[in-house]
Amino acid sequence: xxxxxxxxxxxxxxxxxxxxxxxxxxxxxxxxxxxxxxxxxxxxxxxxxxxxxxxxxxxxxxxxxxxxxxxxxxxxxxxxxxxxxxxxxxxxxxxxxxxxxxxxxxxxxxxxxxxxxxxxxxxxxxxxxx
Numbered sequence: 001x002x003x004x005x006x007x008x009x010x011x012x013x014x015x016x017x018x019x020x021x022x023x024x025x026x027x028x029x030x031x032x033x034x035x036x037x038x039x040x041x042x043x044x045x046x047x048x049x050x051x052x053x054x055x056x057x058x059x060x061x062x063x064x065x066x067x068x069x070x071x072x073x074x075x076x077x078x079x080x081x082x083x084x085x086x087x088x089x090x091x092x093x094x095x096x097x098x099x100x101x102x103x104x105x106x107x108x109x110x111x112x113x114x115x116x117x118x119x120x121x122x123x124x125x126x127x128x129x130x
Contacts, residue, residue: 020125021067025060027060038053041094056083059079078129081126
């Protein structure tokens with residue numbers, strides 16, 4: 001691989017990492033800025049939706065903190081993937097009920113597309129595990 005290709009990959013990786021940090025930070029803070037939106041999206045079978053929302057926001061911000069400190073980056077990635085797997089149940093629930101509670105006119109194809117998107121987010125996190 002030439003130096004230019006290595007530099008391009010390094011630059012892409014760094015930009016992607018900054019974007020990942022911004023994405024997770026925004027997601028984590030959103031749980032506190034718009035809690036009613038997240039609570040409304042939770043499956044009804046989950047207990048204590050307000051508490052779960054706060055815990056999800058804190059967990060996402062813990063992931064960000066873990067990614068920022070290189071020695072904990074790998075563990076933060078594992079935790080991020082764990083969270084994304086846990087959040088899959090919410091996306092599957094929305095497909096089962098046929099709508100997104102905060103936006104009932106969301107087309108079914110978008111509800112379904114959110115499931116493989118979780119796996120892409122897992123791969124994105126995995127790329128930054130080291």
